[in-house]
Amino acid sequence: MQAPSIAVNDLACRRGDRVLFRALSLQLAAGEALRVTGHNGIGKSSLLRIIAGLAPAFAGTVATRGAIGLVDERHALDTALPLGKALAFWQRIDGAADNELARLGLSPLLDVPVRYLSTGQKKRAALARLIGQKAPIWLLDEPLNGLDGHAATLAEKLAAEHCAGGGIAVIASHQPFAVPGLREMALADYAPREMAA
Amino acid sequence: MNGRLVTLLRRDLARLLLGGRGGGAAMPVLFFLSVAMLYPFAVGPDATLLARTGGGVIWVAALLAAILPLDRLVEPDIEAGLFDQWALRGIAEELVIAVRVLAHWLSFGPPLMLATLPAAALLGLDGRTLRIVEIGLLAGTPGLAALGVTVAALTAGLRGGAALAGLLVIPMAVPVLIFGAGALSIGGEGGLALTGAASLVLLAIAPFAGGAAVRAARG
Numbered sequence: 001m002q003a004p005s006i007a008v009n010d011l012a013c014r015r016g017d018r019v020l021f022r023a024l025s026l027q028l029a030a031g032e033a034l035r036v037t038g039h040n041g042i043g044k045s046s047l048l049r050i051i052a053g054l055a056p057a058f059a060g061t062v063a064t065r066g067a068i069g070l071v072d073e074r075h076a077l078d079t080a081l082p083l084g085k086a087l088a089f090w091q092r093i094d095g096a097a098d099n100e101l102a103r104l105g106l107s108p109l110l111d112v113p114v115r116y117l118s119t120g121q122k123k124r125a126a127l128a129r130l131i132g133q134k135a136p137i138w139l140l141d142e143p144l145n146g147l148d149g150h151a152a153t154l155a156e157k158l159a160a161e162h163c164a165g166g167g168i169a170v171i172a173s174h175q176p177f178a179v180p181g182l183r184e185m186a187l188a189d190y191a192p193r194e195m196a197a
Numbered sequence: 198m199n200g201r202l203v204t205l206l207r208r209d210l211a212r213l214l215l216g217g218r219g220g221g222a223a224m225p226v227l228f229f230l231s232v233a234m235l236y237p238f239a240v241g242p243d244a245t246l247l248a249r250t251g252g253g254v255i256w257v258a259a260l261l262a263a264i265l266p267l268d269r270l271v272e273p274d275i276e277a278g279l280f281d282q283w284a285l286r287g288i289a290e291e292l293v294i295a296v297r298v299l300a301h302w303l304s305f306g307p308p309l310m311l312a313t314l315p316a317a318a319l320l321g322l323d324g325r326t327l328r329i330v331e332i333g334l335l336a337g338t339p340g341l342a343a344l345g346v347t348v349a350a351l352t353a354g355l356r357g358g359a360a361l362a363g364l365l366v367i368p369m370a371v372p373v374l375i376f377g378a379g380a381l382s383i384g385g386e387g388g389l390a391l392t393g394a395a396s397l398v399l400l401a402i403a404p405f406a407g408g409a410a411v412r413a414a415r416g
Contacts, residue, residue, distance in 0.1 A: 054281055054415060068285050074278030078212070092204040109381065133286070 003030040004066030004136035004168050006051060011060035013046045016196045020046055021150045021190035030136075034170040035128035038187035045072065047187065048139045051170065066168070071143060076128045077114045083125055084110030090097065091139035093175070097127040105155065119146035127155060138162055138169040144177065201288060204297060209300030211297050213266060213345060222304045223260035228313045232258035233316035251320030252330050252381040256387050258316070259309050259334060265342045267366070268359035270301060270349035271411065281413050290408035294346060298403050302342035310334050333377040333392055340373050340396030341366075341402035350410035373399075 001186050005028065012022035020043030028034055036044050049055040052068050077086040083106065087099060101107050104124045109117065115124065131137065138159065146150045159169045160179045171177050236254050237247055271294075274280055284320045285294055304378040310331055317327045347363045354359035380388030 049341060052281075054284060070281065074276070074280065074281070076210075076278040076282045079277070080212075089204065089208055090282075093201055093283075093288075095200075129282075135285075160367055163397075
């Protein structure tokens with residue numbers, strides 16, 4: 001597998017007629033983790049979606065090497081299906097991989113329809129989907145939302161293992177996220193002047 | 198890649214054919230049969246009138262039945278983030294839409310063609326009319342499926358999108374309807390080929406229009 005990397009150069013993002021951030025550059029190499037911080041609506045999710053190639057950049061360039069996995073507030077699981085079947089769909093798409101279901105505490109929930117799961121359980125299911133994808137780049141948008149203390153620690157541990165294994169993790173979160181060697185980037189530093197004032 | 202296509206098709210079929218809350222393929226078929234049952238009540242038991250107009254009624258009922266599942270075709274998957282996850286895995290929107298057209302057609306085309314048999318009995322259609330209606334539906338329903346998925350993708354995320362989708366499909370389905378129902382008149386059999394042609398045009402456009410619409414909805 002080629003070493004993954006992310007190179008963002010002079011990026012600007014616009015939503016509607018508002019520029020959220022500009023002149024943002026960052027480099028991430030294999031094994032590195034970055035936490036993007038900032039208040040609500042500052043563009044954390046937009047930055048992740050631009051890096052993922054799901055949203056256009058207003059200016060600047062993004063170059064990524066390696067497959068990208070994204071966990072955001074949408075779990076991308078069929079709500080009518082039992083969790084086991086909903087995850088099995090992604091296992092078949094991703095070529096059947098180990099989802100660490102037992103570790104995420106999902107084994108007893110496999111027969112429960114996804115729509116009956118709690119927010120935290122859905123988030124854990126989304127993490128299981130991400131693990132199965134085996135993508136070297138992880139983009140985590142508020143990964144700790146809805147997770148209890150135990151699951152939050154587990155999510156941090158999974159991200160740490162992912163980076164130790166040569167992966168990249170970008171975490172957008174207003175909560176602290178403990179990963180060894182974590183870099184921090186405050187998105188407010190890149191807000192246009194009239195907004196910062 | 199083929200394995201992924203089969204996986205996508207299987208999921209789409211499970212959702213559209215068996216349905217969950219939406220009722221699956223049973224809903225359009227029951228709707229279609231109720232129209233065929235109500236029509237004789239409304240116009241009276243005049244056998245010649247029923248036989249003469251019944252073919253057209255079947256076409257209108259089929260078109261309206263095809264509109265029923267529109268709101269379940271694309272919007273829920275955009276909403277739940279599935280299209281984003283497919284895009285991240287390099288599965289193009291065009292491909293997903295093409296698979297969905299096939300699944301949508303399988304979930305209402307063949308069932309409606311089967312339901313046409315009892316409907317034709319209710320309306321007292323003769324053998325020639327029944328045959329032409331069936332061939333016409335075979336030629337026309339793929340186009341209606343393509344049109345339905347395209348419009349569902351275009352209206353996904355709009356307020357009142359489902360109602361709007363129904364209104365948009367009807368005028369665009371007019372060519373299929375005119376050629377399909379027109380083939381019923383004596384000497385109008387050439388309309389069947391034109392129905393097929395209209396269908397092919399819609400089928401060719403659907404993946405690209407639908408895929409572009411999904412990407413535009415992402416914003």
